[in-house]
Amino acid sequence: xxxxxxxxxxxxxxxxxxxxxxxVAKKAKAGQFIILRIDEKGERIPLTIADYxxxxxxxxxxxxxxxxTTKHLGTLNVGDFLxxxxxPLGQPSDIEKYGTVVMIGGGVGIAPLYPIVRELKQMGNxxxxxxxxxxxxxxxxxxxxxxxxxELYITTDDGSKGDKGFVxxxxxxxxxxxxxxxxxMAIGPVIMMKVVANVTRPYKIKTLVSLNPIxxxxxxxxxxxxxxxGNETKFACVDGPEFDGHKVDYDNLMxxxxxxxxxxxxxxxxxxx
Amino acid sequence: xxxxxTKYEMAEQSAKERIKNFNEVPYGYNEKTAxxxxxxxxxxxxxxxxxxxxxEIDIPEFIKHIAEGDIDKAVEILKTKTNLPAVCGRVCPYExxxxxxxxxxxxxxxxxxxRLERFLADYERKKGVKIPKKAKPTDKKVAVVGAGPAGLTCxxxxxxMGHSVTVFEALHDPGGVLMYGIPEFRLPKEIVKAEVxxxxxxxxxxxxxxxxxxxxxxxxxxKDYDAVFIGTGAGLPRWLRIPGENLDGVYSAxxxxxxxxMMRAYDFPNYDTPVKIGKIVATxxxxxxxMDCARTSLRLGAEKSYIIYRxxxxxxxxxxxxxxxxxxxxxxxxxxxxxxxxxxxDKGILKEVECIKMKLGEPxxxxxxxxxxxxxxxxxxxIDTALVAIGQSPNPLVPKTVKGLKIGKWGNIExxxxxxxxxxxxxxxxxxxTGAATVILAMGAGKRAARAIDKYLKLKK
Ligand SMILES: Cc1cc2nc3c(=O)[nH]c(=O)nc-3n(C[C@H](O)[C@H](O)[C@H](O)COP(=O)(O)OP(=O)(O)OC[C@H]3O[C@@H](n4cnc5c(N)ncnc54)[C@H](O)[C@@H]3O)c2cc1C
Ligand SMILES: Cc1cc2nc3c(=O)[nH]c(=O)nc-3n(C[C@H](O)[C@H](O)[C@H](O)COP(=O)(O)OP(=O)(O)OC[C@H]3O[C@@H](n4cnc5c(N)ncnc54)[C@H](O)[C@@H]3O)c2cc1C
Ligand code: SF4
Ligand code: SF4
Ligand code: FES
Numbered sequence: 001x002x003x004x005x006x007x008x009x010x011x012x013x014x015x016x017x018x019x020x021x022x023x024v025a026k027k028a029k030a031g032q033f034i035i036l037r038i039d040e041k042g043e044r045i046p047l048t049i050a051d052y053x054x055x056x057x058x059x060x061x062x063x064x065x066x067x068x069t070t071k072h073l074g075t076l077n078v079g080d081f082l083x084x085x086x087x088p089l090g091q092p093s094d095i096e097k098y099g100t101v102v103m104i105g106g107g108v109g110i111a112p113l114y115p116i117v118r119e120l121k122q123m124g125n126x127x128x129x130x131x132x133x134x135x136x137x138x139x140x141x142x143x144x145x146x147x148x149x150x151e152l153y154i155t156t157d158d159g160s161k162g163d164k165g166f167v168x169x170x171x172x173x174x175x176x177x178x179x180x181x182x183x184x185m186a187i188g189p190v191i192m193m194k195v196v197a198n199v200t201r202p203y204k205i206k207t208l209v210s211l212n213p214i215x216x217x218x219x220x221x222x223x224x225x226x227x228x229x230g231n232e233t234k235f236a237c238v239d240g241p242e243f244d245g246h247k248v249d250y251d252n253l254m255x256x257x258x259x260x261x262x263x264x265x266x267x268x269x270x271x272x273x
Numbered sequence: 274x275x276x277x278x279t280k281y282e283m284a285e286q287s288a289k290e291r292i293k294n295f296n297e298v299p300y301g302y303n304e305k306t307a308x309x310x311x312x313x314x315x316x317x318x319x320x321x322x323x324x325x326x327x328x329e330i331d332i333p334e335f336i337k338h339i340a341e342g343d344i345d346k347a348v349e350i351l352k353t354k355t356n357l358p359a360v361c362g363r364v365c366p367y368e369x370x371x372x373x374x375x376x377x378x379x380x381x382x383x384x385x386x387x388r389l390e391r392f393l394a395d396y397e398r399k400k401g402v403k404i405p406k407k408a409k410p411t412d413k414k415v416a417v418v419g420a421g422p423a424g425l426t427c428x429x430x431x432x433x434m435g436h437s438v439t440v441f442e443a444l445h446d447p448g449g450v451l452m453y454g455i456p457e458f459r460l461p462k463e464i465v466k467a468e469v470x471x472x473x474x475x476x477x478x479x480x481x482x483x484x485x486x487x488x489x490x491x492x493x494x495x496k497d498y499d500a501v502f503i504g505t506g507a508g509l510p511r512w513l514r515i516p517g518e519n520l521d522g523v524y525s526a527x528x529x530x531x532x533x534x535m536m537r538a539y540d541f542p543n544y545d546t547p548v549k550i551g552k553i554v555a556t557x558x559x560x561x562x563x564m565d566c567a568r569t570s571l572r573l574g575a576e577k578s579y580i581i582y583r584x585x586x587x588x589x590x591x592x593x594x595x596x597x598x599x600x601x602x603x604x605x606x607x608x609x610x611x612x613x614x615x616x617x618x619d620k621g622i623l624k625e626v627e628c629i630k631m632k633l634g635e636p637x638x639x640x641x642x643x644x645x646x647x648x649x650x651x652x653x654x655x656i657d658t659a660l661v662a663i664g665q666s667p668n669p670l671v672p673k674t675v676k677g678l679k680i681g682k683w684g685n686i687e688x689x690x691x692x693x694x695x696x697x698x699x700x701x702x703x704x705x706x707t708g709a710a711t712v713i714l715a716m717g718a719g720k721r722a723a724r725a726i727d728k729y730l731k732l733k734k
């Protein structure tokens with residue numbers, strides 16, 4: 001059993017939790033994730049490790065309430081327990097010295113982006129962060145990301161904060177201005193990652209994306225998380241979740257992520273959430 | 274009195290009824306029938322049946338006690354060689370092992386050894402399991418990686434020898450394939466849990482949610498433990514490697530069975546994990562895993578459930594009983610048929626599979642006749658779901674993260690007969706060493722490794 005030590009409401013649908021999981025905290029690295037299950041009847045869901053404290057033995061996750069499990073998780077409080085919490089899973093990010101890096105986070109993708117921003121900055125990179133969301137309310141971790149960035153740009157679809165438009169517009173502008181970019185990382189909705197990869201492709205700028213396919217075990221056993229990268233089938237839970245953004249088949253990922261939409265809706269309706 | 278030529282019948286749910294539920298198919302012998310069946314045994318002096326059992330169960334001895342009505346003693350004898358009797362009595366391929374060697378086969382059917390084992394295990398479970406005497410505690414600690422049949426057997430035996438044993442398991446339930454792979458209707462999960470409880474009562478501690486190689490490494494375990502046994506199984510699914518395999522509607526057998534068995538998707542939305550199969554399901558392959566997929570699909574409401582297999586019926590690797598049960602339940606077999614391509618509709622949802630007819634040529638390395646495509650014989654089958662059950666390879670996660678460990682051609686950990694690897698304090702067994710095999714072979718490997726570990730620990734001092 002894994003205790004919830006701290007809970008923070010980031011916005012109406014986004015919550016942060018610190019979970020006591022010393023073994024995971026001891027090994028966690030930026031870019032990795034955990035899989036949790038709330039109770040005996042629960043589904044196993046993956047969430048990125050947003051932060052960790054090795055001394056206190058805690059792991060932070062930030063999640064958006066999108067369906068049954070994340071909504072249920074959102075109702076839990078400090079002192080409640082999760083039945084299962086396993087990790088750290090996946091490959092850690094390559095934290096290297098790239099020079100200038102552009103870090104793009106969309107919506108809930110800002111959560112997993114944050115620890116990577118921090119570590120790239122600590123490595124001595126010049127960090128330009130671009131955060132985007134549908135509206136101001138859905139924006140998060142702005143202050144935290146700003147602290148570890150040399151430049152920060154914000155976009156919202158409706159213009160309620162920052163520039164009205166998309167994160168990819170800012171990226172295009174930076175490129176047009178002739179900024180020398182060593183690496184671009186994008187984490188967010190699949191469509192956003194696809195668009196970002198399309199922007200950088202003609203310029204051959206190294207682009208990394210973090211994929212979020214549907215998972216079950218997280219150990220390479222089920223193959224449910226398979227993604228097509230450069231026409232090869234990869235398992236995101238063990239080979240990823242980060243991949244070369246120019247090689248990912250995004251359309252296939254979007255298709256596979258819609259696999260259980262009807263069932264998820266039914267599940268929510270029955271649970272009354 | 275002449276010996277009865279056939280096994281006493283074991284009552285089972287009718288095919289019509291059982292495809293509507295996930296309850297176990299056979300009901301098992303009652304005491305009276307078990308005694309009658311036991312009386313068929315000739316008590317052969319040369320014990321051919323024992324030679325056929327990978328864990329050398331004293332078959333004639335336990336059968337003798339059943340025949341005499343001393344069921345408790347029979348249980349005791351059985352349990353000296355196996356820690357998981359209710360499991361072997363259900364899923365062991367006895368027809369090609371113990372029963373395959375039985376003298377009675379010369380005149381008819383062998384003694385129903387598997388059925389008798391199952392009877393004993395169920396009898397004992399109902400009565401309350403007795404915990405055997407353990408050896409004096411030693412000061413030695415052993416880590417076991419993976420709570421499948423290999424790991425659990427090794428752990429149980431080491432505990433009986435007095436060592437302190439901790440099992441590290443990646444998933445949230447113990448049992449390995451017994452829990453996530455083999456369906457409820459063939460091996461009820463309550464039974465797996467009861468057998469695991471027995472292992473725990475021997476003093477074994479099981480820790481869940483620990484992916485060795487990620488959460489903790491074998492090298493780290495070696496600092497705290499005197500020896501490590503690796504039994505992480507063959508969990509890596511193989512693919513057909515044909516176009517369209519990543520469409521919505523194509524599952525690996527592992528994902529499908531894990532959703533249904535371990536996550537209980539058959540009870541969705543009471544349980545949160547979904548599974549979706551549509552009306553027509555095609556399973557590729559013809560082993561136990563494939564039969565489990567095809568039969569599970571009928572129970573989930575599929576109108577048609579196909580087995581598509583590239584060789585002929587004689588080459589099908591599944592246990593006879595599974596094939597028989599599948600046929601009774603209405604699974605349709607497309608033999609000598611190989612898939613070449615999956616196609617989806619305009620949304621990318623699986624809609625049909627294109628297949629090609631095969632014929633058998635000369636025997637290949639496996640000794641089975643090689644299937645050869647018949648040119649121009651392509652045809653299409655409409656399907657909603659495809660289940661790929663063509664085999665599993667050893668999971669690379671642990672082997673890849675142990676420095677200097679010798680790995681074989683197929684990514685398996687190389688060991689000697691007794692599970693010794695090239696690193697003295699590391700032992701391995703079960704599917705991770707042999708590639709996908711059977712429960713009883715995994716248990717046998719766990720047993721031999723336990724003995725080898727005990728020996729190693731005594732020498733180490
Ligand atoms: C490596 C990885 C890291 C992730 N990190 C985060 C994170 O830090 N914060 C966050 O809010 N979300 C993250 N996600 C997504 C998160 O796992 C899903 O939002 C969650 O599983 C949805 O579960 P649900 O029952 O609440 O919603 P559901 O009703 O199950 O589904 C809602 C949506 O989530 C998708 N989804 C469903 N099940 C899964 C699953 N098992 N894995 C992935 N997607 C699924 C569905 O396709 C659907 O679009 C991550 C996903 C992956 C694979
Ligand atoms: C669907 C299906 C049906 C089958 N039917 C039969 C049958 O009827 N009869 C028969 O004899 N055999 C059958 N088999 C084969 C049999 O189940 C296996 O040969 C046997 O389970 C192998 O045992 P094992 O202990 O080596 O591995 P497994 O049972 O695979 O157990 C390995 C365990 O290790 C865990 N693990 C893996 N990686 C890690 C890690 N990194 N850290 C921690 N833990 C880890 C896994 O989660 C798992 O619990 C079937 C297999 C399947 C898939
Ligand atoms: S364990 Fe398997 S092979 Fe051995 S006696 Fe039992 S059924 Fe036969
Ligand atoms: S071979 Fe058959 S008849 Fe002979 S002892 Fe074994 S079970 Fe009995
Ligand atoms: S989640 Fe099962 S293989 Fe990746």
